Amino acid sequence: MLDLRPVGYVIGLLVAALGLTMLAPLVSDLTTGNGHWPVFLEAATVTTLFGALTALACRNGVTEGLTIRQTFLLTSLVWIVLPVFGAVPFMLGATNLGFTDAFFESMSGLTTTGATVIGGLEALPEGLKLWRGILQWLGGIGIVVVAMVFLPELRVGGMQIFRSEAFDTMGKILPRATEISSRISVIYVALTLSCAVAYAGTGMNSFDAMVHAMTTVSTGGMANFDASFGAFGAGAHYVAVVFMILAALPFVRYVQLIGGHASPLLLDRQVRGFFVTIAIIVLTLSLFLADTVHGFTEVAFRESLFNVVSIMTGTGYSSADYMLWGPFAVTIFFFVGLIGGCAGSTACSIKIFRYQLLFASIRTQIKRIHSPHGVFTPRYDGRTVSDDILNSVMAFFVAFIVSLGLVTVALGLTGLDFITSVSGAVAALGNIGPGLGPEIGPAGNFNGLNDTAKWILSFAMFVGRLEVLSVMTILTWHFWRA
Amino acid sequence: MLDLRPVGYVIGLLVAALGLTMLAPLVSDLTTGNGHWPVFLEAATVTTLFGALTALACRNGVTEGLTIRQTFLLTSLVWIVLPVFGAVPFMLGATNLGFTDAFFESMSGLTTTGATVIGGLEALPEGLKLWRGILQWLGGIGIVVVAMVFLPELRVGGMQIFRSEAFDTMGKILPRATEISSRISVIYVALTLSCAVAYAGTGMNSFDAMVHAMTTVSTGGMANFDASFGAFGAGAHYVAVVFMILAALPFVRYVQLIGGHASPLLLDRQVRGFFVTIAIIVLTLSLFLADTVHGFTEVAFRESLFNVVSIMTGTGYSSADYMLWGPFAVTIFFFVGLIGGCAGSTACSIKIFRYQLLFASIRTQIKRIHSPHGVFTPRYDGRTVSDDILNSVMAFFVAFIVSLGLVTVALGLTGLDFITSVSGAVAALGNIGPGLGPEIGPAGNFNGLNDTAKWILSFAMFVGRLEVLSVMTILTWHFWRA
Ligand SMILES: [K+]
Ligand SMILES: [K+]
Numbered sequence: 001m002l003d004l005r006p007v008g009y010v011i012g013l014l015v016a017a018l019g020l021t022m023l024a025p026l027v028s029d030l031t032t033g034n035g036h037w038p039v040f041l042e043a044a045t046v047t048t049l050f051g052a053l054t055a056l057a058c059r060n061g062v063t064e065g066l067t068i069r070q071t072f073l074l075t076s077l078v079w080i081v082l083p084v085f086g087a088v089p090f091m092l093g094a095t096n097l098g099f100t101d102a103f104f105e106s107m108s109g110l111t112t113t114g115a116t117v118i119g120g121l122e123a124l125p126e127g128l129k130l131w132r133g134i135l136q137w138l139g140g141i142g143i144v145v146v147a148m149v150f151l152p153e154l155r156v157g158g159m160q161i162f163r164s165e166a167f168d169t170m171g172k173i174l175p176r177a178t179e180i181s182s183r184i185s186v187i188y189v190a191l192t193l194s195c196a197v198a199y200a201g202t203g204m205n206s207f208d209a210m211v212h213a214m215t216t217v218s219t220g221g222m223a224n225f226d227a228s229f230g231a232f233g234a235g236a237h238y239v240a241v242v243f244m245i246l247a248a249l250p251f252v253r254y255v256q257l258i259g260g261h262a263s264p265l266l267l268d269r270q271v272r273g274f275f276v277t278i279a280i281i282v283l284t285l286s287l288f289l290a291d292t293v294h295g296f297t298e299v300a301f302r303e304s305l306f307n308v309v310s311i312m313t314g315t316g317y318s319s320a321d322y323m324l325w326g327p328f329a330v331t332i333f334f335f336v337g338l339i340g341g342c343a344g345s346t347a348c349s350i351k352i353f354r355y356q357l358l359f360a361s362i363r364t365q366i367k368r369i370h371s372p373h374g375v376f377t378p379r380y381d382g383r384t385v386s387d388d389i390l391n392s393v394m395a396f397f398v399a400f401i402v403s404l405g406l407v408t409v410a411l412g413l414t415g416l417d418f419i420t421s422v423s424g425a426v427a428a429l430g431n432i433g434p435g436l437g438p439e440i441g442p443a444g445n446f447n448g449l450n451d452t453a454k455w456i457l458s459f460a461m462f463v464g465r466l467e468v469l470s471v472m473t474i475l476t477w478h479f480w481r482a
Numbered sequence: 483m484l485d486l487r488p489v490g491y492v493i494g495l496l497v498a499a500l501g502l503t504m505l506a507p508l509v510s511d512l513t514t515g516n517g518h519w520p521v522f523l524e525a526a527t528v529t530t531l532f533g534a535l536t537a538l539a540c541r542n543g544v545t546e547g548l549t550i551r552q553t554f555l556l557t558s559l560v561w562i563v564l565p566v567f568g569a570v571p572f573m574l575g576a577t578n579l580g581f582t583d584a585f586f587e588s589m590s591g592l593t594t595t596g597a598t599v600i601g602g603l604e605a606l607p608e609g610l611k612l613w614r615g616i617l618q619w620l621g622g623i624g625i626v627v628v629a630m631v632f633l634p635e636l637r638v639g640g641m642q643i644f645r646s647e648a649f650d651t652m653g654k655i656l657p658r659a660t661e662i663s664s665r666i667s668v669i670y671v672a673l674t675l676s677c678a679v680a681y682a683g684t685g686m687n688s689f690d691a692m693v694h695a696m697t698t699v700s701t702g703g704m705a706n707f708d709a710s711f712g713a714f715g716a717g718a719h720y721v722a723v724v725f726m727i728l729a730a731l732p733f734v735r736y737v738q739l740i741g742g743h744a745s746p747l748l749l750d751r752q753v754r755g756f757f758v759t760i761a762i763i764v765l766t767l768s769l770f771l772a773d774t775v776h777g778f779t780e781v782a783f784r785e786s787l788f789n790v791v792s793i794m795t796g797t798g799y800s801s802a803d804y805m806l807w808g809p810f811a812v813t814i815f816f817f818v819g820l821i822g823g824c825a826g827s828t829a830c831s832i833k834i835f836r837y838q839l840l841f842a843s844i845r846t847q848i849k850r851i852h853s854p855h856g857v858f859t860p861r862y863d864g865r866t867v868s869d870d871i872l873n874s875v876m877a878f879f880v881a882f883i884v885s886l887g888l889v890t891v892a893l894g895l896t897g898l899d900f901i902t903s904v905s906g907a908v909a910a911l912g913n914i915g916p917g918l919g920p921e922i923g924p925a926g927n928f929n930g931l932n933d934t935a936k937w938i939l940s941f942a943m944f945v946g947r948l949e950v951l952s953v954m955t956i957l958t959w960h961f962w963r964a
Contacts, residue, residue, distance in 0.1 A: 068852055288895075331894030331903055335887045358880045365877040366955045368870075370550055387869040388850075394876040395847040398840045401883060405817045412813030413770075418901060418918070421813055436900070473848045 002480075005061025007074045011081050012055030018085055019048030021134055025089070025127035028207075036094060036125035043088040050085070069479065075146055076474050079462055083107040086135050094125050100451045107458045109135030111465040112143065112346060114221030114316040114433035115440070115457070117447040121226050126207060132222045133211035140218025140346040141188050143465060144251050145181050148344050187254045191217045195243040202235030216240055217247045219346045221316030221433040228442070229306065229319045234298070237306045237319055248274070248313035248341030269381045270342040273352045277339060282308050285332055293325060307442075311336045314348040316433020318442035330436055337426045348464060349430035350400055357385060357393045399468045404429055407460045414453045424453075428460035429468075484962070487543025489556045493563050494537030500567055501530030503616055507571070507609035510689075518576060518607035525570040532567070551961065557628055558956050561944055565589040568617050576607050582933045589940045591617030593947040594625065594828060596703030596798040596915035597922070597939070599929040603708050608689060614704045615693035622700025622828040623670050625947060626733050627663050630826050669736045673699045677725040684717030698722055699729045701828045703798030703915040710924070711788065711801045716780070719788045719801055730756070730795035730823030751863045752824040755834045759821060764790050767814055775807060789924075793818045796830040798915020800924035812918055819908045830946060831912035832882055839867060839875045881950045886911055889942045896935045906935075910942035911950075 026040035066074065086106035090097045097105065101117045108115045109132055116132075118124070196213035200206055208224055215222045225231035229240060253265035265271060285304040294300035303320050310317045311333055322329050339355070341347025360378035367376045377384045404425050411421035416439075423435035424446075434442050439449070446454065463471045473479055504526035511519035548556065568588035572579045579587065583599045590597045591614055598614075600606070678695035682688055690706050697704045707713035711722060735747035747753060767786040776782035785802050792799045793815055804811050821837070823829025842860035849858045859866045886907050893903035898921075905917035906928075916924050921931070928936065945953045955961055 068854065072852065327897065327899040327903065328891075328894040330900045331891055334900065334904075335891060338887070358876070361873055362877045362881055362951075362954070365874055366951065366958055368874075369951065369955050370554065370961055372550065387873070390876070391843055391869070391872060392847055392850075394840070394872070394880075395844045397883075398876075398879060399844055405820070409810075409813055409817060412810040415809065417809040418812045418816065421809065422816075469844075469848065469851065472844070473851050476848055479852055 002069055002073070003061055003063075004073070005058040006063055006066055007070050007077060008058035009055050009062050010074055011077055012051045012053070012058060014051070014078060015081060015085055016048050016051030016055060018082055018138070019044050019046075019051055021138070022047060022089065022131070024134060025130045028130045029125055029127035032126045034125045034127075036127050039089055039093040040127055040131075042092055043085075046088060047085045072470060072474055072479070076466060076470060078142070079107075079111065079465060083110050083458075086110055086131075089128060089131050093128050095128060100454050101447070104446065104454045104458050105132070106135060107461050108433075109220065109222060110139035110142070111431050111461040112136050112139045112218045112220040112314070112348065113428060113431040113461045113465075114215065115427060115435075115446050115461075116222060117445060117454070119226060119445055119447055121224055124224075129207075129211055129224050133214035133220075136218045136220030136222055137192065137214035139465075140220060140247070141185060143348075144184055144188070144344065144346055146466075148184065148252065149180055183255050184251050187251060187258070188217065191243065191246060195239070198239040198243070199236060202233070202239055204232065204236055212240075213243070216243045216315065216317075217346065219244060219247050219313050219315040219341070219348070221310070221314075223317060226445075229310075229317045232319075234302060237302055240315075240317060241306055241309050244309050244313045244315045244317075245278075247315075248345045248347035250342045250344040252344055268342075269356060270353045273356055274342055277352065278309060278312060281312070281332065281336060285329065288328055289325065307333070308336055311432060312339050313341045314430060314432045316427075318434060321441070321443040323436065323438065323441045323443065334423060334426065334436060337423075337430050337432045340430065349432065350397065353380075354393050354397060356380060357390065358397060360385065361390050361394075396467065396469055399472060400429065403460070403463060403468055407456060410456050411453055414450050414456070416449070416453060424457060425460060428457040429464035431461060431464050484551055484555070485543055485545075486555070487540040488545055488548055489552050489559060490540035491537050491544050492556055493559055494533045494535070494540060496560060497533030497563060497567055498530050498537060499533070500564055500620070501526050501528070501533055503620070504529060504571065504613070506616060507612045510612045511607055511609035514608045516607045516609075518609050521571055521575040522609055522613075524574055525567075528570060529567040554952060554956055554961070558948060558952060560624070561589075561593065561947060565592050565940075568592055568613075571610060571613050575610050577610060582936050583929075586928065586936045586940050587614070588617060589943050590915075591702065591704060592621035592624070593913050593943040594618050594621045594700045594702040594796070594830065595910060595913040595943045595947075596697065597909060597917075597928050597943075598704060599927060599936070601708060601927050601929055603706055606706075611689075611693055611706050615696035615702075618700045618702030618704055619674065619696035621947075622702060622729070623667060625830075626666055626670070626826065626828055628948075630666065630734065631662055665737050666733050669733060669740070670699065673725065673728060677721070680721040680725070681718060684715065684721055686714065686718055694722075695725070698725045698797065698799075699828065701726060701729050701795050701797040701823070701830070703792070703796075705799060708927075711792075711799045714801075716784060719784055722797075722799060723788055723791050726791050726795045726797045726799075727760075729797075730827045730829035732824045732826040734826055750824075751838060752835045755838055756824055759834065760791060760794060763794070763814065763818060767811065770810055771807065789815070790818055793914060794821050795823045796912055796914045798909075800916060803923070803925040805918065805920065805923045805925065816905060816908065816918060819905075819912050819914045822912065831914065832879065835862075836875050836879060838862060839872065840879060842867065843872050843876075878949065878951055881954060882911065885942070885945060885950055889938060892938050893935055896932050896938070898931070898935060906939060907942060910939040911946035913943060913946050 022040045022044035026037050026044065029037035029040065083103060083106040086109060087102035090102035090105050091099065095118055104117055114136065192213050195216050196209045199209035199212055211224055223229065229237060249271055250268065253268060256264045282305050285308060286301045289300040289304050290296045294303065306319045307322055322333055338350055340349025340351040343351050343353050357380055360380055364376045364378040367374065378390065379385065407425035407429060408421045411424055412418065419437040420435060420439050423437060424440055427433055427435040434440060438444060440446055504522045508519050508522035508526065511522065565585060565588040568591060569584035572584035572587050573581065577600055586599055596618065674695050677698050678691045681691035681694055693706055705711065711719060731753055732750065735750060738746045764787050767790060768783045771782040771786050772778045788801045789804055804815060820832055822831030822833040825833050825835050839862055842862055846858045846860040849856065860872065861867065889907035889911060890903045893906055894900065901919040902917060902921050905919060906922055909915055909917040916922060920926060922928055
């Protein structure tokens with residue numbers, strides 16, 4: 001029998017903590033005097049009470065550690081239960097959303113997807129803007145911890161390639177989860193504050209600077225304006241580019257950097273691949289934009305840089321409606337979303353290291369094909385890659401592409417057109433945010449979709465955030481039988 | 483040094499043979515008295531002479547067998563050189579095409595893609611209609627032989643899983659290539675004649691019956707009418723469905739069937755997976771069509787059946803403009819094209835057995851994830867699948883998806899819109915034929931595309947027909963260095 005109490009205990013504590021964080025928007029609404037604060041008092045009370053009672057009820061079942069199955073349930077249930085409570089302020093508050101919309105917005109926030117069903121963001125009370133930022137910020141730190149602590153242990157999607165590395169880096173004396181989480185949290189907070197200060201330096205008011213810093217370092221992408229970063233100038237764009245990139249690099253490298261070791265960051269194959277890919281795509285698109293829209297100006301370069309970095313890191317801000325840049329740009333933005341950032345960051349989607357491993361494997365295959373009797377082994381970062389890891393990465397890639405197909409078909413079945421369906425599936429599974437086309441593209445939002453489509457997309461965000469295979473594992477009969 | 487003479491010799495012979503087959507359309511044009519026959523006399527003379535002279539020139543270098551590198555060059559060069567000569571009648575003849583268009587049409591024919599740049603097919607002289615059919619028919623038998631004889635030996639894209647099987651089936655006494663080719667050819671001819679007779683039985687005139695039989699059993703899909711099978715009635719549709727399916731099953735099973743063994747065909751996992759997949763998709767789309775367009779009629783079932791089978795087998799006929807069936811149907815047709823038929827048939831694209839192997843691998847991965855200390859091995863058809871084969875299949879899948887992305891981006895760069903680019907890439911790489919959207923969809927043709935796009939698509943057809951990895955192998959520096 002699977003003992004659910006240890007899982008319930010941790011989730012209860014996390015829900016209670018989420019309830020307490022609702023005091024921040026409460027304070028914010030009190031400060032600005034907009035009279036919206038009772039919403040957060042109510043939501044905080046309900047959430048904290050529910051969380052505390054659950055934790056209390058499960059307390060007698062708490063053990064030293066968690067089994068693998070309990071860990072799986074925990075990492076998955078967290079991303080279902082927290083969005084339910086995160087949705088409460090959207091239902092009670094000025095947005096007055098139904099449960100479908102509120103859950104979508106909350107799931108989109110916590111999974112750092114950033115797709116929104118709310119139009120007219122400018123009119124939101126400060127508390128709700130802040131709440132969206134907080135959801136994304138918590139989701140961002142949550143996923144870094146999950147990606148660095150749990151997924152490598154669970155051997156999901158090839159993440160085990162980073163297992164020994166994280167071990168070596170962190171030392172083996174302190175319990176890993178606590179040690180890693182606390183070090184990473186310090187870095188995360190430092191990044192957020194630096195980002196906020198930098199935004200304020202470009203002339204953003206302090207409230208916007210703080211909220212956008214939270215949605216930048218989490219690569220979340222929710223903005224306080226319908227025009228996203230179109231509401232800001234060049235300075236804010238460049239600051240955003242720097243911090244979106246910082247948020248998409250492997251956080252373990254910052255731990256090493258603080259320990260005085262810069263070379264792991266500078267020599268990291270993921271990092272190099274990430275920068276080379278960005279450089280090539282930005283250059284191509286800049287030339288294209290210079291040729292067709294903006295001429296050879298700083299604007300052509302900046303618009304290209306900002307939006308490519310935003311989509312590739314899975315942030316999802318936009319500084320312009322790139323649907324108007326013509327079919328080539330649209331095609332580029334579709335595929336950039338399938339690349340993603342580095343593992344062990346807040347970024348999402350398929351991720352650079354998986355492509356590198358898959359390409360290494362293809363190179364090995366090609367060598368085997370024309371020298372059938374030779375022995376070739378794919379290498380990554382100087383080490384040979386085991387078939388176990390390759391199979392795991394491959395399973396992830398295929399599961400991702402097939403999920404993409406299924407989500408697209410399901411969305412099509414609800415009546416969405418092809419480009420909305422397929423780009424919506426990428427945007428949700430890759431936790432990016434905006435899709436393509438007039439409806440869910442950079443100039444639109446997800447409000448007009450039917451309820452079924454919103455539930456499908458909420459599920460896709462959940463699946464994408466847990467690296468697809470975790471969810472598949474839980475959905476097997478085998479998992480529940482044992 | 484790579485000795486090119488044995489390769490040149492075989493290619494010379496094949497070119498000469500192609501030249502001789504041009505006598506068939508010559509006779510056809512003479513018989514119908516349309517005065518178009520000198521075109522084929524000219525083309526046949528040039529082609530046969532060139533082929534014969536090349537073979538003669540290379541004759542002194544002919545050896546017993548071919549090395550692996552020579553085999554690679556041969557299988558690739560064949561699909562470049564033959565299309566060049568196959569294009570001659572389109573340049574000299576009534577179509578009066580430029581080289582870009584003529585090469586596209588010829589490549590599309592020989593790779594059994596079936597995409598066409600010719601509008602107003604009804605007005606073509608009989609010889610040219612027949613020539614399109616012949617190109618597809620030759621391409622079809624060619625690819626079965628390559629897929630059964632060469633690719634398993636070359637260990638491309640997981641085809642080696644069929645190696646021992648083909649060995650066992652064919653016996654080891656006769657040289658395999660000759661033995662397999664001749665047995666398969668007999669079956670291919672028998673299928674073609676049966677198909678032609680069946681078409682004639684539905685009221686098709688004998689010329690159309692013959693040409694469409696050739697483009698059916700090759701899963702080529704070129705038709706004599708702009709409306710494709712919209713020009714025919716229900717009887718022809720059902721006949722086409724039967725023969726498109728027969729052409730997409732593994733031909734080795736027919737050899738066994740003739741030898742008195744029906745069970746290999748009936749128990750084949752590919753075949754079962756193929757039928758189950760078709761059944762599910764046709765049922766879903768029929769219900770959708772019944773609900774939205776046709777009501778619960780035979781037409782809803784037949785339109786769904788015909789077009790799904792056509793795209794999934796990679797034939798590419800259409801009986802209606804399914805772009806008008808709404809976004810869900812469009813989405814379905816996009817993904818059906820990525821499934822494909824069985825290995826060892828004339829069908830193309832990713833193919834059923836690769837999905838089965840990949841899913842088996844994902845199941846194994848999921849088991850490993852929640853029982854990290856267990857030992858699990860993926861199985862296919864009762865046998866364990868080696869990591870070598872899995873890696874090979876994975877390499878194919880990734881290479882296919884990445885090629886799809888690159889071709890789409892390249893097409894976008896020439897100015898095509900997103901749906902035309904991405905569906906054109908699938909249609910060409912999967913050797914299917916029609917894409918989606920108003921331009922290259924079932925109601926359009928490829929004539930209006932720019933020349934660059936046509937060359938990109940021609941290259942994509944070539945890459946797709948050679949299972950992607952063969953082409954990549956040849957493009958490596960390593961291949962030429964040794
Ligand atoms: K995002
Ligand atoms: K075809």
